[in-house]
Amino acid sequence: MGMQDSRRQEALLLVPVAVLLLAGSSLYYALAPLPENRFLFVGAVLLACLYYVLHFLLVLQAKGADQLLLPITAMLTSLGLIFLYHLDPNLAVKQWFWTVLGLVAMAFIILAVRDYHWLAEFKYTFILLGLAFLVLTVLIGDETGGARSWLSLGQFRFQPAEVVKLLVIIFMAAYLSEYKESIIGYGDSKNPFRLDLQGFGPLLVVGGLLIVLLVVQKDLGAALIFFGLILSMVYVASGRVWLVVLGLWAFGAASLLAYYLFPHVQTRVAIWYNPWPLADGPGYQIVQTFFSLAQGGILGMGVGMSNPRFIPAAATDFIFAVAGGELGFLGASLILFLYAVIGWRGLGAAASAPDDFGLLLAGGLAMLFSLQTLVIIGGILKLLPLTGVTLPLMSYGGSSLVINYLMLGLLIRLTALFASPEGTAVHED
């Protein structure tokens, strides 16, 4: 990856984002040309400028950073804002402020993190903090939409599971890179199934606690994502396929248990298997999602032309159904492509990390981003049982958006650090 001082590619790729924001605000202004709606243009121009500010920040402070991540992040966020405005203008305004906050968080990370190795020092602090958050949520959390996954601090509410994602990635990356000998253990053993319990013990405890806490909150989507994240990070660190198989087997057994224990899991599975008989009840959402997508066809109904009232939770978990209906197969595939590019570039950058911790950290971030996208869209398209998770960057949600910007900021910063000539280019396998 060569160094490009001007980061021209990034600057050019932000142009379509600016065009999109302006087109979106013009469209909504044209639909309701009231003087009080002129703020739309201010919002669009301001946001486009802020993305360029971040771009110049990268030019000055992170020259070798990946040039696609920022424009794609900006593009997906802008699309999200456009759909949200159609669903509920108030939500879009709030999301706009969350985006600005996210950009501040991203800028902060890019400026503050000059070296990432110190993060590894605090791995136990981070994971204890993460577990504490989740325990707190179980004890005093609020219940919204069937899941007890919110913490309130006065007026301010947030979903701790979002923060915990970042903490878990740092912990896993640090732990796996530090104890990789006992975990990989190829060198001294001919037995591929040898498992060092001293090495694996803490991982099993932490992973088990995380998932149990999330299942108790009924946040099955987050549990699924954490499980996938831990499993794939263990695979990347150890290269042992049988661990993945074992993990999947354990997951299958646990799911079966959950199926028999919890009626709401049974409902989810029934909807997944065949939503049509339940179309008036619990299957309503997924069936309406299908109608919205089908209505879109190849080219879509057009931005602002769908009827969002047909899909419950359209602004959060089901924003992709709105996008697919309004943009059609071509537009929705393009969105999927953009998400895939983030995963591809992030994992590619991780592969060029000079050390294992960096590799696992960047890899974990990119992996989490992809997994979350796959879980929610897979649920919407009925490839997986539907679990309530947000679509990164596009769904409405402050905690989710800010944390995603924070994590993408860290990823961008890491790609710059990996590419810098000061980075010791010692690749370890």
Added chain:
Amino acid sequence: MRTNLLRSRIAIILCFALLVLALGRIQLVERRELVLHPANRYRMAAENRVKRGEIFDRKGMPLALWTEEGQRYYPLSYAGSHPIGYVSGTLGASGAEAWFASELLGREGTQGFKNFWQRLAGGQEAGYNIQLTIDGNLQQLGYSLLGGQKGAIVAIQPATGEILALVSSPGFDPNHLEQNWNHYTNNPEEPLFNRALLGTYPPGSTFKLVVGAAALKQDPELLERQFECPGYIQLEGRQLACYQAHGQLSFVDGIAVSCNVVFAQLGLEIGEEQLRRQAGAFGFDQGLLAGIPVKHSSLGDEPLTVNGLAESAIGQGKVLATPLQMALVTAAIANDGLLAEPYLLRSRSVSGATFSAPAPVLSSTRVLTRSTAQVLKEAMVGVVNYGTGRQARINGIQVGGKTGSAENPHGQAHAWFVAFAPAEAPEIAVAVVVENAGSGGGNGGPIVRELISYYLSSLE
């Protein structure tokens, strides 16, 4: 670690590719089905923007119209409930309201273009008014003649294929559908079920017309032959009984008295392949009405045994036919062997009840030679004049017909009667089936007589 990482990267990209495939399945492959799904609120919202067209019968009598209060009103009520159907925000649509939705909603033709611009300009979209081939009075008469019994009537104009009546009984009240929906769906008599198009019954002796057509094609000397009916025919390991020992009789007599022995024997002589071929020419194993769901009539998927072939030849065994199918067999014979493709939509108009000239005959297929058709016609006239169908006789009008009493596992025989009139230049072909009513002549004959005399007198 790098190798593992790059491997997992490939796995993730493959998962994204899978998402694109799943998306394509919904948005491209299953699209049509989902867009047309009755529970699709997008569809309903789009339909609510359009002033749906009204439906008229062949003479301009309204069958579905808007009242002053904006209610959809169906003047024929129960009698027209199956061919005209209903449209409801919560229950979807059926019958003509569903089959001709794209005309009624102005989605095609010049109205389609006009509505596209209306939609952009925010104006009122309007659909076409349509005219059906149905004769509203005949439809109503047919329904009342069935008197609430389970059954169906299909009447066709033989020369054009225009469907004059499509009765299914019991019907439902399309004007108060939503209140009665549960009652209708739980009713064991299935009032929502369109027996004329979707009900398949053993055709009984009416199927002897198909066997007769195949036999005449194969053996030109058939009319000279004498058959011997001792009251039964010996098959492999069993006897197939006839209604009585008819003694010496000709082919034409065999039709007139509906002799099972003659037709079982003919069935065995012509063989399965020829029989299936002739049935296929009449429309068996086909949809019959373009764009409208019709159950396929069939001789069964399995190859026939000797006994099965003999049973099929008298319309029992595995043979199942819809009332529409048997009406078509009759119409083709009445039309000198030409089968006119049946249809229901006669014409459309942008507004009002003045319709342009009816659509031309879609297509006609020769399914019998003119001479074969002539023989069958004469034999059917014999059925009514001196055979099993005497109850359908009308003074001054020569009717041709064929009775059937189809044995079935649900109780008494289904009464069948197929007929056409006037024999010298048929204006109407009709098929009647009354479930578990007993003999075809006794129960179907009077219905046929009333329908034909009413229809022919209405033409004068």
